[in-house]
Amino acid sequence: xxxxxxxxxxxxxxxxxxxxxxxxxxxxxxxxxxxxxxxxxxxxxxxxxxxxxxxxxxxxxxxxxxxxxxxxxxxxxxxxxxxxxxxxxxx
Numbered sequence: 001x002x003x004x005x006x007x008x009x010x011x012x013x014x015x016x017x018x019x020x021x022x023x024x025x026x027x028x029x030x031x032x033x034x035x036x037x038x039x040x041x042x043x044x045x046x047x048x049x050x051x052x053x054x055x056x057x058x059x060x061x062x063x064x065x066x067x068x069x070x071x072x073x074x075x076x077x078x079x080x081x082x083x084x085x086x087x088x089x090x091x
Contacts, residue, residue: 015062020082022057025066028087044068055079 020028029037044054048071058065063083070076080089 012062015084018085019059019062019064020085020087021064022053022055022066024085025055025057025064025080025082025087044074047073049073057082 026041029041033040041054046054048054048069054068054074056067056070058067063081065078066080066082066087067076067078068074078090080087082088
């Protein structure tokens with residue numbers, strides 16, 4: 001039983017250390033969508049007007065949910081999950 005606990009704890013630590021942040025998600029969008037993605041992020045940043053920018057993140061320690069909007073001007077739209085340094089888009 002201890003081995004299982006240590007294994008689960010090690011997996012949780014690895015997921016915590018590889019949990020992507022907003023900068024990594026922005027880079028992922030730039031690489032995947034090119035200039036269109038860069039312009040889309042810039043427009044979302046301008047419309048949101050807040051310090052946090054257009055792309056925001058809900059951090060769940062071992063995974064992150066990235067979304068656009070939700071600040072009153074733009075409706076919230078979940079965009080992708082980030083787990084272990086990888087992104088899984090929702091659409």
